[in-house]
Amino acid sequence: MLYPLVLAALLFAVGLYGVLLRRNAVLVLMSVELMLNAVNLLLVAFDVQLRDTLHTGQTLTLFVIVVAAAEVGLALAIVLQVFRLRSTVAVDDLDLLREPDTAPRPSWSGHGPGEVGSARGEVGPACGEVGSAPLGEPERAP
């Protein structure tokens, strides 16, 4: 009975390695599928081991497979939109939400590194002025 559990654990580790390692978003999705399948194998193994009369494990496995199919459909639509906007699907190029004080890097095609860096530099002071103005007003009002 130990074999399915060990196989599921190793498969999950392999999928995790792929998620952390891969750069292409489609390959990251494939690794996520491997992790989901490891959990499915664990569910089926425990269903068989416990002789579940309601077959909870196998039913939940079917539901997980359906949810995984839905997830892949949505994720591929998102990947397609990202590819249309940025013409790349490399996950470490999608760094629009990075901290502005890090070194500017060339991100996606169409924008130079200097342009991105100057845009990030303007965001910081503007946000500070907007945040400080409403705080000072109530003190002056009375």
Added chain:
Amino acid sequence: MTPAEVVFTLLGIVTLGSAVLAVTTRQIVHAALWLVVALGGLAGCYLVLTAELVAVVQLLIYLGAVVVLLLFAVMVTRAPIGPVDDLDTGNRPAALAVAFATGGLLVALLVDAFGRAYVDLSAAERGSAEAVGAAVFRTWVLPFEVVSVLLLAALVGAIVLSRRDVGTPDRR
């Protein structure tokens, strides 16, 4: 080892090997094809575990739909054919460390918790498709319907995301 365990071990080796190849190969299309082998091996594992309905559904949905969707995505994103050098990020040591730690921890935990449990697979319940079907459509019929609604919502969401003429005019 019983014959079922021997078959399961061989299928597990095939599955694990092709999974490792899928996450380490340098060709994108080969990764998808190794994923097919891994998922098919898992379907065989389900068959050995007497979960025949799950095995058939795995073959139909994963090999029939999900992998085809992934191959479509590889095609649409104009992935290069042939070996590519920049498929991996620079955090290979961190990824290896996290993967080995997770795998070791999970194996140690599962072996420690369930190492003495034993199930004779040759004496397991045979022909469980009928029982699973009855369980899905009797006990779990409400979650089944909710899952179908979820699938419909995901379908509509994917269409809305993919179409360019949906949304406000200034966002086109």
